[in-house]
Amino acid sequence: MKHEAEPPPLLARIPADINLPDKIAYGLTFRQILIITLTGGVAAAIYYLCHQLLPVVILAAILLPLLALGLAVALGRRDGLSLDRFALSALLFARARKRLVAAPEGVAGPPRWCRLRGKLPAPLRLPVQAIRTDGALELADGGVAVLVETSTLSFHLRTTSEQAALVGAFGRWLNSLEAPVQLLARARPADLSDLIHAIEHQADVLPHAALASAARDHAGYLAELNSSRELLTRQVLVVLRDHPPARRGRRSVRRDASAVVVLRRAAEAERALAALGVTTRVLDAEQAAQALTECLDPGGRHPLGQALPDEPIYATAQPSATARNLGRNT
Structure with missing residues (x-):
């Protein structure tokens, strides 16, 4: 039997000084x-x-x-x-002032009768002014951006022909771009507590004792791994941006048009990257806010479902048994 010769490995030389001045x-x-x-x-x-x-x-x-x-x-x-x-x-x-506060209208000075020691905090100027309900980010310079989260794939485990196909498909997507695109790959800490709790909860309802024992052993292994190692997970974000031209008309109308354009580019990127076997999703308003919060504070804990500063918080509680009995008696 004759085997076809494997093509030579794919090599591409990229100069290391592409960003250096002339x-x-x-x-x-x-x-x-x-x-x-x-x-x-x-x-x-x-x-x-x-x-x-x-x-x-x-x-x-x-x-x-x-x-x-x-x-x-x-x-x-x-x-x-x-x-x-x-x-x-x-x-x-x-x-620069080290104490910054969220005051887009500016920090008001103290009254004349108040003697101030030190300096007033400066307003915090973030590049993102607002997050729309469709996930588009309204930037401070007038532009609009969209965050697209993508999965990763193993390149070195592919054959040479598969690597060439991946590079070709990725190159076609890059050549189809008509606006600057930013690719952000960041590592963030991973917590397996929720996964461990879910496995332990499901182990109690498994139909066989051996399966339950294996599930508990696996949960114990994950718990030991979670406590003894610093686990990291990788997140890849594609940032698509559009800047509306300076022309007459309402600013909100121009932002709406730019949001439509950049969301259409996100959908095109999603279809193009699907050919690589990469799953993508456009982050909605809550997910985009979560991503921005994690980027501003990488080491903190930021659970989902937080209320915005201008949103009211409603607390509901189930009535106790005594209250239910009193209500039934009355």
Whole structure:
């Protein structure tokens, strides 16, 4: 019997410097050349003005740290940022207020008779202003976005031909995009308490004692795994966005039109990714709010069904047996 030869593995070379700025001269970018030129100009001006007034040792003590600082700022990097941008971000963070409150209309100042110690909190400016009932997110810059949650698949366990088919289908979806799309893959903690409780509850109603014993053993294994390990689950979100053009008309009408467009793109993405064997779903209002809450506070516990700040909370309680008896007697 003759077996067909397996095609060679699929390789695609992607350059690692696709997001780096262009090099102008000597492997340096325009920003680096500008910083080095300004530093050298300042050092030359100091030397020209003070070389007849100060000794060479003092001039060297002044100019060498200045030149070293300029080169470090131009060539150094920290956390993927150049040192000048990193220093600017650190300065803005140091000057920004650390206490933020949800006050879109602004924080009102204290009355004149009240003596304030410290600074007032600043209003919290979030990129999402509102979540529509259809799941569309109204952004602060006037755009509309939709969150689409997708499942994952195993790529390395597929054959070479299957991998090529997956890459081809994914490439066709990317080529069909007519607006920017963000792919977000994040890991979040997993809690097996609900699953353990469900297995223990079902073990009591199983028809055979051996099945019940196996179910309890499995629940014990999950409980030990849940308490001894830090379990993580992976979530992949596709963020589709549309920005309405600036034109005359009511802003709400433009947002409604953008929401229709971005929801249609979400449906198209759902059909395209189904060819890869990936299950997708467009997050509704409650699920989108849950996803945003988990992104803002990754380590906290956020149960579903929370009331919004402007929603009333109604509490209902079942009447006790004494109350029922009193009502029956009366």
